[in-house]
Amino acid sequence: MLTKCDRVGCQIINPCGHMACGICSDQWIxxxxxxxxxxxxxxxxxxxxxxxxxxxxxxxxVIEKHIMVLEANGSVDWLKEGQKRKDWDRRIGCVLPLYWIYAHGTHRFGM
Structure with missing residues (x-):
């Protein structure tokens, strides 16, 4: 089962290798x-x-595949209209721009 702070947009701390969700690691850094x-x-x-x-x-x-299994097994919270799924989709939407920043070293989005 996913935790309260579901690993959304997981980030690895360089160089020690510890991980945190994108939102938590962004706040920390x-x-x-x-x-x-x-x-x-x-x-x-x-x-x-x-x-x-x-x-x-x-x-x-791995997390996305786990969510697909939860959905396939009929877990009400993880169906497309379920509350946990809606929360997940909202948080992943917040983290995707962070991926661009960390991957490209810039706050510019787009092409």
Whole structure:
């Protein structure tokens, strides 16, 4: 079962390798970037100042497959009209722009 803070848009902290959902990791990095040495939220190891977060699309794929299984098994909350599914879709919509920023190092979206 997915947790309260479902892993949406999972990010890997560079270089230690710890993971967090995109929203949580973005909030953490935004908070610690004002410090001289940003750190990992889990182990407090220094994070790369150039590319602190790396999208983990393979983990996202596992979560998406899990949601498909929940839907196929008739889990009411995870059907297209279910509340958990609607919440998931809303959160993934917030995280996709973050992927662009972390992958391209810019806040410009589009082509």
């Amino acid at each position: 935004t908070q610690v970037r004002s410090r001289p040495n940003p750190t990992c939220h889990t182990c407090r190891e220094p994070a790369s100042p150039l590319k602190a977060l790396i999208p983990c699309r393979s983990f996202d794929s």
